[in-house]
Amino acid sequence: MMEILALPFMQRAVIAGVLLALILAVLGIFVVLKRMAFLSDGIAHASLAGVAAGILAGLNPLLVALGLSAILGALIAWLERRTKLAGDALIGLVFTGGMALGVVLLAFKRGYQPELVSFLFGNILAVQWNELIIMAILGLAILIFLMICYKRLILMLVNQDMAHVAGIPIAVYQTLLYVTVAIATVLGIKLLGIVLVSALMIMPVTMAKLVAKSFRQLIVLSVVAAELMVVLGLLTSVTFDLPAGAVIVLCGLAMFFALLAIKTLIKQSTHLSSRA
Amino acid sequence: MNAVSVKNLSVVLGENTILNHVSFDVTKGSLNAVIGPNGSGKTTLFKALLGLIPFDGTIKIFDKSTKDAMNRVGYVPQHFDFDRTLPITVREFLSFAKPDQSKQDKEVCHETKVDELNDKLIGQLSGGQLQRVLIANALMRNPKLLLLDEPAAGIDMEGEKVFYDLIGHVNKKHGVTIMMISHEINMVYHFADQIICLNRDLVCNGPPQEALTREVMDKLYGERMDVCDHRHV
Numbered sequence: 001m002m003e004i005l006a007l008p009f010m011q012r013a014v015i016a017g018v019l020l021a022l023i024l025a026v027l028g029i030f031v032v033l034k035r036m037a038f039l040s041d042g043i044a045h046a047s048l049a050g051v052a053a054g055i056l057a058g059l060n061p062l063l064v065a066l067g068l069s070a071i072l073g074a075l076i077a078w079l080e081r082r083t084k085l086a087g088d089a090l091i092g093l094v095f096t097g098g099m100a101l102g103v104v105l106l107a108f109k110r111g112y113q114p115e116l117v118s119f120l121f122g123n124i125l126a127v128q129w130n131e132l133i134i135m136a137i138l139g140l141a142i143l144i145f146l147m148i149c150y151k152r153l154i155l156m157l158v159n160q161d162m163a164h165v166a167g168i169p170i171a172v173y174q175t176l177l178y179v180t181v182a183i184a185t186v187l188g189i190k191l192l193g194i195v196l197v198s199a200l201m202i203m204p205v206t207m208a209k210l211v212a213k214s215f216r217q218l219i220v221l222s223v224v225a226a227e228l229m230v231v232l233g234l235l236t237s238v239t240f241d242l243p244a245g246a247v248i249v250l251c252g253l254a255m256f257f258a259l260l261a262i263k264t265l266i267k268q269s270t271h272l273s274s275r276a
Numbered sequence: 277m278n279a280v281s282v283k284n285l286s287v288v289l290g291e292n293t294i295l296n297h298v299s300f301d302v303t304k305g306s307l308n309a310v311i312g313p314n315g316s317g318k319t320t321l322f323k324a325l326l327g328l329i330p331f332d333g334t335i336k337i338f339d340k341s342t343k344d345a346m347n348r349v350g351y352v353p354q355h356f357d358f359d360r361t362l363p364i365t366v367r368e369f370l371s372f373a374k375p376d377q378s379k380q381d382k383e384v385c386h387e388t389k390v391d392e393l394n395d396k397l398i399g400q401l402s403g404g405q406l407q408r409v410l411i412a413n414a415l416m417r418n419p420k421l422l423l424l425d426e427p428a429a430g431i432d433m434e435g436e437k438v439f440y441d442l443i444g445h446v447n448k449k450h451g452v453t454i455m456m457i458s459h460e461i462n463m464v465y466h467f468a469d470q471i472i473c474l475n476r477d478l479v480c481n482g483p484p485q486e487a488l489t490r491e492v493m494d495k496l497y498g499e500r501m502d503v504c505d506h507r508h509v
Binding site (some may be wrong): 032033035096152154155157158159161162164165166167209210213214215216217218 | 323325326328347349350351353356358359361362363364365368369371372373397413415417477
């Protein structure tokens with residue numbers, strides 16, 4: 001095990017995984033609170049257009065996808081305010097539109113695209129130092145933003161009218177939140193791929209909700225669950241030579257059912273002992 | 277000085293006129309009930325007062341525009357719809373609205389009997405308890421005007437009495453002007469200083485004993501409604 005961890009690519013993968021798990025798990029709480037589990041999934045799929053544009057133009061696909069996703073996040077927030085249409089419908093619009101544009105753009109590039117496959121299904125073991133630096137800078141910016149604004153964001157998500165009366169500029173905070181989710185989602189694509197990235201936003205908070213007794217606990221337990229998912233998944237994937245992204249998601253699923261089983265057993269035994 | 281002064285307020289959403297040239301004043305320190313049938317424009321009036329929707333006419337709150345007066349307004353919404361499985365304690369919820377709670381805020385929690393709910397989860401509160409938390413949340417901003425949108429809806433009779441006592445206390449002891457949307461005409465009849473009856477137009481405005489005439493009730497609810505004098509125990 002130590003030999004594996006001594007390998008530079010594995011060290012980069014673990015650092016990237018731990019960092020992304022932290023950001024995506026915390027942001028996942030806001031996504032679930034907004035009841036927009038679909039948001040990260042939609043942004044991830046739409047970012048294919050950015051990846052394709054980057055590949056075609058010979059630019060870093062990650063950077064192009066980051067820029068495009070930030071614009072799409074702001075666009076969804078703007079459309080939601082202007083049209084009063086349901087968020088899910090708007091995300092569906094952007095999701096399919098971005099994906100379709102990506103497919104069309106990729107038609108101009110002939111031959112096998114290894115970079116494209118890595119964006120579709122993730123390839124954390126191929127993370128480079130320059131990508132790690134981008135992740136660290138943006139990840140830190142996201143965490144600082146959330147630390148400063150999380151109370152205002154939560155009040156806005158719980159009730160917009162109350163937040164307005166409390167002097168919170170809804171349009172600004174909603175746009176900032178969507179752009180933040182969009183950027184974090186694209187960063188997570190390197191780890192889990194377009195197809196699976198939303199799992200790291202949804203699974204940890206879903207597990208934490210099973211046991212948390214306060215919002216503070218929810219944050220801590222979500223982060224712990226996400227880190228466990230990533231570390232267990234990475235080690236399992238390297239040990240058995242399996243795709244890292246998919247194994248991380250399956251680890252999360254196994255953890256969820258294990259936690260559910262333990263909780264049910266504890267509840268039953270407490271119920272039985274109270275009847276005795 | 278009036279707490280609220282509304283002149284020629286009209287709200288049109290799409291092709292529907294929701295409020296039509298409504299004018300009224302609310303005296304500072306008074307307790308006011310806004311009544312009217314469903315779809316009569318009560319919640320729309322509140323949204324206009326809060327500056328949440330565009331409107332024609334003039335609204336002055338403590339002689340200021342709605343935007344400038346917002347730091348003196350507290351609001352308790354009709355719908356508080358959120359994921360009830362999310363574990364947020366009452367203490368945490370109140371800290372989201374006001375991160376730095378003062379001694380006065382702790383007093384608000386005590387007066388609203390919210391301090392005994394501090395460690396409970398918001399999603400597990402009864403209708404009456406949740407209403408008290410929302411009122412505490414609004415009072416923590418030390419408002420001079422409190423807007424309550426159907427606050428007693430979904431509360432049992434015991435909770436209702438606690439709620440009306442609390443509102444009376446906030447109004448009389450702290451001098452907070454209160455505007456409350458209500459469907460409980462009998463409660464309003466005994467409780468409010470002034471009523472504002474809406475049915476797209478302003479149907480009546482004044483002390484309930486004077487304003488709630490048979491003719492007004494017919495205009496609001498049709499000919500089968502009347503006010504019966506009975507008191508809640």
